[in-house]
Amino acid sequence: xxxxxxxxxxxxxxxxxxxxxxxxxxxxxxxxxxxxxxxxxxxxxxxxxxxxxxxxxxxxxxxxxxxxxxxxxxxxxxxxxxxxxxxxxxxxxxxxxxxxxxxxxxxxxxxxxxxx
Amino acid sequence: xxxxxxxxxxxxxxxxxxxxxxxxxxxxxxxxxxxxxxxxxxxxxxxxxxxxxxxxxxxxxxxxxxxxxxxxxxxxxxxxxxxxxxxxxxxxxxxxxxxxxxxxxxxxxxxxx
Numbered sequence: 001x002x003x004x005x006x007x008x009x010x011x012x013x014x015x016x017x018x019x020x021x022x023x024x025x026x027x028x029x030x031x032x033x034x035x036x037x038x039x040x041x042x043x044x045x046x047x048x049x050x051x052x053x054x055x056x057x058x059x060x061x062x063x064x065x066x067x068x069x070x071x072x073x074x075x076x077x078x079x080x081x082x083x084x085x086x087x088x089x090x091x092x093x094x095x096x097x098x099x100x101x102x103x104x105x106x107x108x109x110x111x112x113x114x115x116x
Numbered sequence: 117x118x119x120x121x122x123x124x125x126x127x128x129x130x131x132x133x134x135x136x137x138x139x140x141x142x143x144x145x146x147x148x149x150x151x152x153x154x155x156x157x158x159x160x161x162x163x164x165x166x167x168x169x170x171x172x173x174x175x176x177x178x179x180x181x182x183x184x185x186x187x188x189x190x191x192x193x194x195x196x197x198x199x200x201x202x203x204x205x206x207x208x209x210x211x212x213x214x215x216x217x218x219x220x221x222x223x224x225x226x227x228x229x
Contacts, residue, residue, distance in 0.1 A: 004159070033217060040125070042205060042221035043160070059218075090159050103209075104150060105217065107159030 001026050006091050006108035013081040013115045021076040021111050023091030030096040032074040033058070033105070034066065036087040043090065049074055050096060081115045088112050119143050120208055122220035130228055135193040137223045139206030142187060146208040151180060151191050154203045154222070163204070164191070196227045 007022045033048035045058030049068040065077040092105040152160035166173040179192045206220040
């Protein structure tokens with residue numbers, strides 16, 4: 001199993017450009033999520049999905065779109081990049097949070113994005 | 117308002133000694149508490165967890181203690197090793213909200229040889 005893969009590893013964008021961060025998992029996990037990590041801020045949830053065709057907003061969704069057409073893939077789209085979106089982005093997956101259980105999230109290696 | 121707080125941004129300990137990382141939370145509905153470890157330029161990895169019905173869970177050198185009345189949990193690492201140097205995140209979970217997977221801001225542990 002490759003686990004959770006993310007591409008690209010690094011990306012530099014100019015303000016106003018758009019792009020898609022790719023995320024894929026091969027563990028048949030229902031739950032997938034996107035986080036951003038900024039210095040001193042921990043991991044903040046952007047969007048999440050509890051299954052194909054179902055997505056919802058997290059704590060910091062503005063400026064980002066997601067879709068989940070398959071169980072395996074969960075791309076994150078930046079509509080019009082802004083310097084405030086400079087961050088490290090992590091994709092994660094896990095078994096469904098319902099019913100309640102001691103489930104862990106599996107994280108990808110991250111994408112380091114710089115917006116100039 | 118933060119539902120989970122890790123008030124110590126950093127901690128430095130000597131190799132072989134105990135490391136204690138703390139986490140405080142506000143929501144009494146949390147069912148499980150997970151600790152993740154993160155090395156630079158890598159994604160977080162799961163370390164250890166505890167159910168809200170327990171007060172202690174041990175896995176090798178790692179032990180997590182939960183004090184529900186104080187809404188406080190701690191991760192103990194004994195003995196600490198240089199390879200334990202990483203950022204540790206506390207992440208509480210409750211099943212009532214499917215998307216409410218939150219993390220503390222993390223504590224950077226440095227274990228000196």
